[in-house]
Every structure is written in C-alpha cells, then in structure tokens.
Amino acid sequence: MAVIASNCPQHRVVVVDINEARIAAWQSDQLPIYEPGLEELVRRVRNKNLFFSTEISRNIAEADIIFVSVNTPTKTFGQGAGRAADLQYWETTARQILENSDSPKVVVEKSTLPVRTAEAMERILRSNGNGHHFEVVSNPEFLAEGTAIRDMQQPDRVLIGGRETPSGQRAVQAIVDIYSQWVPNERIITTNLWSAELSKLVANAFLAQRISSINAISALCEKTEADVTEVAHAIGMDSRIGAKFLRAGVGFGGSCFKKDILNLVYLCEHYGLQEVAAYWEQVVRMNEYQQARFVSNMISSMFNTVAGKRVAIFGAAFKANTSDTRESPALDVCRALLEEHADVVMTDPHALDMARADLGDLAQQVTFEPDPHQAAKGAHALAILTEWPDFAQLDYQALYKSMVKPAFIFDGRNILQHQKLHAIGFNVYAIGKPPLTNFAK
Numbered sequence: 001m002a003v004i005a006s007n008c009p010q011h012r013v014v015v016v017d018i019n020e021a022r023i024a025a026w027q028s029d030q031l032p033i034y035e036p037g038l039e040e041l042v043r044r045v046r047n048k049n050l051f052f053s054t055e056i057s058r059n060i061a062e063a064d065i066i067f068v069s070v071n072t073p074t075k076t077f078g079q080g081a082g083r084a085a086d087l088q089y090w091e092t093t094a095r096q097i098l099e100n101s102d103s104p105k106v107v108v109e110k111s112t113l114p115v116r117t118a119e120a121m122e123r124i125l126r127s128n129g130n131g132h133h134f135e136v137v138s139n140p141e142f143l144a145e146g147t148a149i150r151d152m153q154q155p156d157r158v159l160i161g162g163r164e165t166p167s168g169q170r171a172v173q174a175i176v177d178i179y180s181q182w183v184p185n186e187r188i189i190t191t192n193l194w195s196a197e198l199s200k201l202v203a204n205a206f207l208a209q210r211i212s213s214i215n216a217i218s219a220l221c222e223k224t225e226a227d228v229t230e231v232a233h234a235i236g237m238d239s240r241i242g243a244k245f246l247r248a249g250v251g252f253g254g255s256c257f258k259k260d261i262l263n264l265v266y267l268c269e270h271y272g273l274q275e276v277a278a279y280w281e282q283v284v285r286m287n288e289y290q291q292a293r294f295v296s297n298m299i300s301s302m303f304n305t306v307a308g309k310r311v312a313i314f315g316a317a318f319k320a321n322t323s324d325t326r327e328s329p330a331l332d333v334c335r336a337l338l339e340e341h342a343d344v345v346m347t348d349p350h351a352l353d354m355a356r357a358d359l360g361d362l363a364q365q366v367t368f369e370p371d372p373h374q375a376a377k378g379a380h381a382l383a384i385l386t387e388w389p390d391f392a393q394l395d396y397q398a399l400y401k402s403m404v405k406p407a408f409i410f411d412g413r414n415i416l417q418h419q420k421l422h423a424i425g426f427n428v429y430a431i432g433k434p435p436l437t438n439f440a441k
C-alpha cells in the first residue's frame with residue numbers, strides 16, 4: 001500500500017487492521033517489520049496520502065476499492081487440518097464489508113486463497129439485497145520478503161483476474177489503472193478469476209519445488225563427492241532450466257511456501273486428484289527431510305552428542321533482509337538442538353525479537369545475542385542458517401580463536417569460504433559438498 005500511495009498521489013490509501021499494536025507501530029518511528037527501503041518510503045507518504053487506522057467500519061464505508069490482505073494460515077482444526085487454508089479471517093472481512101457498505105465497491109483479493117474463494121466472497125457480498133453492487137477481483141501478490149519494495153516497484157508482472165461480465169471488466173480496469181501509474185502495460189496481465197487465484201498457488205509451488213529439487217540433489221552430492229554448487233551452475237546454464245532458485249541450503253521457510261503448497265495439495269485431494277496431490281506434497285516432505293538431515297549431520301559430526309555443548313546459530317530470519325521468522329529453518333534447527341540438550345545461542349541482525357516470540361516457552365532456554373562474536377565465544381559449533389551478507393564478512397580467525405576445539409562450522413546456506421575456514425582450523429560441513437575436516441585420517 002505504501003508503494004501504491006507513493007505512485008498514486010491522487011489516491012488516498014488507508015491501511016486498517018484489528019491489531020491495534022501493529023497500527024500504532026506503523027504510525028511510529030519503529031515499524032513492526034524490517035524490510036529494506038520500507039521505512040524511508042512510509043515516512044515519505046505517511047499522513048500525506050497513506051494513513052493507518054483501526055477504524056475499520058468507517059474506512060470500509062468510505063472506500064471505493066478494498067484490498068483484503070488478511071492472514072490465511074493453514075487450518076489447525078477440523079476438516080482439512082494441517083492442509084487447507086483457514087478462511088475465517090477472510091469470511092469475517094467479507095461480512096464486515098457487507099455490513100458497513102452503503103455504496104458499490106470493488107473488493108480485491110490480495111491474500112493468497114484457494115481457487116474459487118471469490119465465488120464464496122461474491123455469495124456473501126450479494127446476500128444482503130441492499131442493492132449495492134460488489135465486484136470481486138483477484139490480484140495476488142508476488143512480492144518476496146527482503147526485496148518487497150523493489151518487487152512492487154518493478155514487478156515481473158502484475159496479475160489481475162475478474163469476471164468476464166461488463167461490470168467485472170470495469171472492476172479489473174479500475175485495478176489496472178492503479179498499477180499502470182508505474183508498471184508498463186505489457187507487464188499487467190488480466191485473466192479470469194480462477195486463473196488468477198490458481199496462479200499464485202502454482203507460482204509458489206514451482207519456486208519451492210526448485211529448492212526441494214536442488215536440495216534432493218545435495219543429499220546425493222554428499223554421498224558421491226559431487227559439489228552441488230558446481231552441479232547447479234552446470235545445469236543452470238541451460239536456458240531451459242535457468243540459474244535462479246537453484247541454491248542448495250537447509251530448506252525454505254517463510255509463511256507462504258509450505259502453507260500454499262499444502263493448500264494446493266488439499267485442493268487436488270478435494271477434486272479427487274490423488275496423484276497430483278502426492279506429487280506436490282513431496283516438495284514439502286523433501287524440505288522437512290533436508291532440515292532433519294542437517295541436524296542429524298551436526299550431531300553425528302560432533303561425536304554423536306551435542307548435550308551441554310554451546311552451539312551458536314547464526315541467523316533466525318527465514319531468509320536475509322527480513323525480520324520474519326515464520327517457519328524459519330533456524331527455529332526448527334534450534335528446537336531440535338534443544339531437544340538434544342544443546343546450549344543454544346542465537347544471533348541475527350534484525351530478527352531476534354520475532355524469534356523470541358515465535359519460540360514461545362522454549363525461548364527461555366535460548367540465549368539471544370545480537371553480536372555474532374559474543375555468540376561464538378566458547379561455542380563448539382557455528383551453524384549458519386540465514387544468508388545475511390554480514391555473516392560472510394566476519395573475522396573467522398578471531399571467531400575460531402574464541403571457540404572450543406575442535407571447532408565446527410555447519411554452513412546451511414553455503415555462503416562462507418569453506419577452504420579458507422578449513423585452513424584456519426575449522427571442521428567445515430556445507431550443504432551438498434564433501435566435508436573439510438582437520439582430523440587425522
């Protein structure tokens with residue numbers, strides 16, 4: 001919304017949320033999330049044509065267009081638990097819109113939703129008989145956390161799906177008119193509603209599938225002395241395959257990939273497509289396998305026990321340049337190490353507060369240390385779990401000196417210079433590469 005406000009000074013954009021603390025944070029100098037470029041942007045447009053408010057009813061009444069971006073987590077109860085999207089927040093919003101509207105509105109699906117959710121939305125919105133017309137449009141969001149502002153400012157494409165009726169097409173055009181203020185027309189695609197809804201789930205499934213595919217190969221590399229970075233480079237130069245999203249690592253995280261694939265799996269099962277469901281579910285299973293493999297490898301390399309050993313986890317965020325720790329492999333690895341009675345210390349430049357909150361009761365057993373040098377002090381092992389560029393720039397000679405020997409590094413993101421670390425004295429374990437140890441054969 002900040003990007004829309006900055007590109008469309010003629011529009012007044014109001015962000016509303018039921019979470020008062022979040023809205024207060026958006027109005028303050030301490031924004032509730034870290035995202036490169038966001039703070040400057042918000043400062044520039046806030047209280048000019050971008051506003052934050054908890055007055056939901058009034059703002060619904062005043063709006064012509066409503067972007068619904070509420071959370072759609074995986075259901076934890078009842079039918080479809082663990083797979084289907086929990087649409088309760090979505091439906092509550094639809095009813096709030098209905099209750100508070102006294103003029104026609106375009107309702108935009110911005111949240112990621114199962115295919116055909118728009119139909120349910122339409123049915124709710126048209127149930128009142130008050131004569132006001134609601135048009136539902138799907139405009140899925142493809143931005144990635146960490147590069148959100150750039151992705152919004154220069155999107156690969158903007159997708160807008162609507163009904164093929166005259167009023168449906170007018171609603172689609174209203175949304176096209178917003179984006180066309182800064183996005184070239186050839187990058188704005190319009191489709192029918194169901195294609196737009198499905199494309200978002202499919203895009204995330206394909207992206208996650210590439211990560212799971214290269215991670216599956218990383219396991220084979222470790223058994224055969226092939227190097228996954230070399231393999232990825234070699235196959236990525238084939239223009240049919242392409243070089244992006246081929247970095248092996250400890251696995252994907254974030255609030256979207258797993259949730260959206262499981263949502264796709266559930267949809268396929270719902271339509272009786274068991275083989276299709278099983279195919280996509282394997283992407284999630286491979287991700288879980290990769291994380292479990294990483295922890296097992298740590299334990300077996302450290303003489304089959306980490307109990308009582310200080311292990312420094314470098315990175316809490318699920319990826320670099322975000323404070324988001326939802327579904328972060330770092331937290332899963334942390335939980336597994338705590339189960340093994342390791343003494344865990346975690347460091348991250350931006351995500352420690354969220355990590356503490358996400359770990360809940362377990363947070364009491366973890367030391368949170370913003371300074372990586374302090375975190376490494378007295379540690380038996382370092383585990384790199386987020387690809388923050390800062391971690392590649394540290395003085396590893398100094399870190400090594402302060403650690404217990406033999407000192408181990410587990411590079412879960414393949415961002416360090418492994419030969420150099422090995423020469424310093426570390427025993428180095430990377431993903432999809434032969435280990436570099438300093439033990440006598």
Ligand SMILES: NC(=O)c1ccc[n+]([C@@H]2O[C@H](COP(=O)([O-])OP(=O)(O)OC[C@H]3O[C@@H](n4cnc5c(N)ncnc54)[C@H](O)[C@@H]3O)[C@@H](O)[C@H]2O)c1
Binds near residue numbers: 019141142256
């Ligand atoms: N995070 C991403 O990178 C990303 C990218 C693309 C799409 N999405 C999709 O966008 C949606 C939101 O994701 P998110 O990461 O921002 O989730 P989030 O949980 O961080 O934010 C959702 C917000 O909606 C608010 N909310 C819930 N019910 C409400 C209501 N009735 N009225 C007003 N506010 C309400 C919550 O308080 C919360 O602040 C999801 O469907 C997600 O899949 C997220």
